[in-house]
Amino acid sequence: MAAGPEVGLRADARRNLGQILLAARRMFAEAGPDVPMEEIARQAGVGVGTLYRRFPDREALIRAVARESLANVADEARRAVEEEPSAWAALIRLVRHSQRLQVIVRLALMSSRAREILRDDPETQRSCRAVLAVLGEIVRAAQDEGTLREDVGAGDVAVLFSFLLKQTPVANVPAASVTERAFVLMLDGLRARPGTPLPGRPITEEDLDFRQPGEG
Amino acid sequence: MAAGPEVGLRADARRNLGQILLAARRMFAEAGPDVPMEEIARQAGVGVGTLYRRFPDREALIRAVARESLANVADEARRAVEEEPSAWAALIRLVRHSQRLQVIVRLALMSSRAREILRDDPETQRSCRAVLAVLGEIVRAAQDEGTLREDVGAGDVAVLFSFLLKQTPVANVPAASVTERAFVLMLDGLRARPGTPLPGRPITEEDLDFRQPGEG
Amino acid sequence: MAAGPEVGLRADARRNLGQILLAARRMFAEAGPDVPMEEIARQAGVGVGTLYRRFPDREALIRAVARESLANVADEARRAVEEEPSAWAALIRLVRHSQRLQVIVRLALMSSRAREILRDDPETQRSCRAVLAVLGEIVRAAQDEGTLREDVGAGDVAVLFSFLLKQTPVANVPAASVTERAFVLMLDGLRARPGTPLPGRPITEEDLDFRQPGEG
Amino acid sequence: MAAGPEVGLRADARRNLGQILLAARRMFAEAGPDVPMEEIARQAGVGVGTLYRRFPDREALIRAVARESLANVADEARRAVEEEPSAWAALIRLVRHSQRLQVIVRLALMSSRAREILRDDPETQRSCRAVLAVLGEIVRAAQDEGTLREDVGAGDVAVLFSFLLKQTPVANVPAASVTERAFVLMLDGLRARPGTPLPGRPITEEDLDFRQPGEG
DNA sequence: TATGAATGAGTTTTCATTCAT
DNA sequence: GATGAATGAAAACTCATTCAT
Numbered sequence: 001m002a003a004g005p006e007v008g009l010r011a012d013a014r015r016n017l018g019q020i021l022l023a024a025r026r027m028f029a030e031a032g033p034d035v036p037m038e039e040i041a042r043q044a045g046v047g048v049g050t051l052y053r054r055f056p057d058r059e060a061l062i063r064a065v066a067r068e069s070l071a072n073v074a075d076e077a078r079r080a081v082e083e084e085p086s087a088w089a090a091l092i093r094l095v096r097h098s099q100r101l102q103v104i105v106r107l108a109l110m111s112s113r114a115r116e117i118l119r120d121d122p123e124t125q126r127s128c129r130a131v132l133a134v135l136g137e138i139v140r141a142a143q144d145e146g147t148l149r150e151d152v153g154a155g156d157v158a159v160l161f162s163f164l165l166k167q168t169p170v171a172n173v174p175a176a177s178v179t180e181r182a183f184v185l186m187l188d189g190l191r192a193r194p195g196t197p198l199p200g201r202p203i204t205e206e207d208l209d210f211r212q213p214g215e216g
Numbered sequence: 217m218a219a220g221p222e223v224g225l226r227a228d229a230r231r232n233l234g235q236i237l238l239a240a241r242r243m244f245a246e247a248g249p250d251v252p253m254e255e256i257a258r259q260a261g262v263g264v265g266t267l268y269r270r271f272p273d274r275e276a277l278i279r280a281v282a283r284e285s286l287a288n289v290a291d292e293a294r295r296a297v298e299e300e301p302s303a304w305a306a307l308i309r310l311v312r313h314s315q316r317l318q319v320i321v322r323l324a325l326m327s328s329r330a331r332e333i334l335r336d337d338p339e340t341q342r343s344c345r346a347v348l349a350v351l352g353e354i355v356r357a358a359q360d361e362g363t364l365r366e367d368v369g370a371g372d373v374a375v376l377f378s379f380l381l382k383q384t385p386v387a388n389v390p391a392a393s394v395t396e397r398a399f400v401l402m403l404d405g406l407r408a409r410p411g412t413p414l415p416g417r418p419i420t421e422e423d424l425d426f427r428q429p430g431e432g
Numbered sequence: 433m434a435a436g437p438e439v440g441l442r443a444d445a446r447r448n449l450g451q452i453l454l455a456a457r458r459m460f461a462e463a464g465p466d467v468p469m470e471e472i473a474r475q476a477g478v479g480v481g482t483l484y485r486r487f488p489d490r491e492a493l494i495r496a497v498a499r500e501s502l503a504n505v506a507d508e509a510r511r512a513v514e515e516e517p518s519a520w521a522a523l524i525r526l527v528r529h530s531q532r533l534q535v536i537v538r539l540a541l542m543s544s545r546a547r548e549i550l551r552d553d554p555e556t557q558r559s560c561r562a563v564l565a566v567l568g569e570i571v572r573a574a575q576d577e578g579t580l581r582e583d584v585g586a587g588d589v590a591v592l593f594s595f596l597l598k599q600t601p602v603a604n605v606p607a608a609s610v611t612e613r614a615f616v617l618m619l620d621g622l623r624a625r626p627g628t629p630l631p632g633r634p635i636t637e638e639d640l641d642f643r644q645p646g647e648g
Numbered sequence: 649m650a651a652g653p654e655v656g657l658r659a660d661a662r663r664n665l666g667q668i669l670l671a672a673r674r675m676f677a678e679a680g681p682d683v684p685m686e687e688i689a690r691q692a693g694v695g696v697g698t699l700y701r702r703f704p705d706r707e708a709l710i711r712a713v714a715r716e717s718l719a720n721v722a723d724e725a726r727r728a729v730e731e732e733p734s735a736w737a738a739l740i741r742l743v744r745h746s747q748r749l750q751v752i753v754r755l756a757l758m759s760s761r762a763r764e765i766l767r768d769d770p771e772t773q774r775s776c777r778a779v780l781a782v783l784g785e786i787v788r789a790a791q792d793e794g795t796l797r798e799d800v801g802a803g804d805v806a807v808l809f810s811f812l813l814k815q816t817p818v819a820n821v822p823a824a825s826v827t828e829r830a831f832v833l834m835l836d837g838l839r840a841r842p843g844t845p846l847p848g849r850p851i852t853e854e855d856l857d858f859r860q861p862g863e864g
Numbered sequence: 865t866a867t868g869a870a871t872g873a874g875t876t877t878t879c880a881t882t883c884a885t
Numbered sequence: 886g887a888t889g890a891a892t893g894a895a896a897a898c899t900c901a902t903t904c905a906t
Binding site: 442445448480482 | 889891
Binding site: 031110152155156159160163164166173177178180181182184185186187188189190191195196198199200203207209 | 326328368371372375376379380382388389393394396397398400401402403404405406407411412414415416419423
């Protein structure tokens, strides 16, 4: 198990670091990657200087949040595979429970600035690939089970589910309810049974690799 | 019928106004509601001063773009109803062809700042309600045709389709292809046939009214 | 004659631009290239915003000041050649009267940051070469006159005179007097008559070209 | 004789103190008195805290470096007088070999901030006067020898030599060579023989006393 | 005593908005 | 009416100095 950067820090420093990451994750998730650094520092209960001591600039902070969240999601995904009775159930649990997915979507899919930063970070790419690999396994298992239609790939599933996570409060109906219904509708679209044939080829995990969009 | 703001302007002034709205619409759609005002002015081929003469501040510009786009979408929706052979086809055409929907989604659903501005604008609310009314008609007609499942409302459909429009470039696969597949998957989820029963009650057009989210 | 950047500006804007350059020149000369931008703006009687509208960042301002000063020095040098009765006199007049030399020395020779900025600016290099070319002519003419020792080049003269301009207030004696005496001592060192043979070869104008120091 | 601050310290503490002064001297000499304190601490191999324990603030550090360097220069000067065969040779050796002179020039003559700090420090003034006193002796001896022109004082010599030490890399010619030639040119200017009469009166050691420039 | 973490004031730079021409 | 210049407040980032461990 690799030692994280937090090892060897003084107790208070380690706590501060944790607070900073927590605050950043929350604020990035709810307000995007452009929230003022001072705001993040304030939420974390530290001075800006402290924030900058740990993360030399905003990009470093964005990277750190993305890395940590992706690692967490990968863990959860693996656990879902192990613990759920079916691949279909694992799929559902993954989207439902992974709070960390929210930030990632917000960073990687809703801000072109953040996307570029992450695209150039090898570790983010690695973790991202790891997550997509697990998702790919789940998808293939679900297809083997006969619960998931055959003409989709992990990429299609990821795209569909990412929509849910871009959710922004919309209406005078509890957001959870809106999301939940949309989720079920999507699952119905994904379910294995005669539906409209999909155009093109399945979008695979390799297709979502953070490379320059449209390159392939 | 109240005269629009463009009546009684000198020819060049009217042209400028049009250019500004066009530029703003484009830039809001592609970069969000925070693009520098100077940038918009430059794209429109006018000085900032001119922009500010027409729209006292950014909020006014956002409102104007939203109003115009919503009016346009309402028109298109009505035309789709008239011209398409089935309600299902009208539904599909609406999402596929309404470029204006893109801006609206970007403004109303992807930026909390813009959302607040629009929430407080009666005219935007009116137009929004008009669009949703047409959508409601289409939805009910499609259900009568038997092409759309019975347990969804116009709100559900709107939410689902809004996802498509939040599309951000993602992968090394042409964005159009990704969207197209997701679209078909969603349509499959919406299609009338025994699927998973949806939790809660249909989300109606009234539910999406721009009131404080979660209030209702 | 090429139109400077100041043509076509509104009268007040042109005045402001002039004030900014003047203030920057003065402050760079007396305090170096790191004086706060706000300070320069205040001295120029404008807001920082105005300063930044003209010069996108500090580097641009430094470049502008250097270019303007070098151009001015080149002019003065040419005039000195024309108007003075002897090359020796032209040499003396050049150092004595060129106030602009002060800033250039301060920027190009006393701050490694500024030196790097200027080294990468082709126009500065061109002007610098032009000035050195005139100095080279003067030097050769003075040697032909028999007033300047034969074993020095324009580079040696430039180095020596640059010392005078690095002058920083030193003592409880009028700075002018100190400089004046040092100047005469240097002139005596340069004068043509049997002196100590100089080590190495004459340092020419090409040697002072702003290329990476020590490269040659 | 008062005990220096280094007496009675623990061995490691004394070593640290030495390292700090060494690092500060080097960095002041090459980058001026504004180098970040952390940088100095890092070079010295200690934490900032340790640096600040020894020197309450930057000014104290500057003073310490100046004092130590001046003391060292005074020693060297006295040794030069004793060991060199002629006053002229002592003069030359002094400039050529005293590395410590570099820092002093950098602090006292190239930074107005540092100059002010040192001007207000009695011990620096004392040491400075001591050095100038030795220089004065050398000058007068050289004049008695007939090797140095009569119309200069220790101040003139100091000013001239200080120029050499302000040397900043300039050209694509080895800096040492440039300096060496300039040095010889200056010596030629100083040499005893009919030259241009110097304006004003000799600048004496008293004139260079660090009092407010221009006061006298 | 040594360390390096935390703080916050100081600078640079950007951009919405106002206003002179 | 149009223009683009001027303004200043806001946000990112750096670093001297203090203080907990």
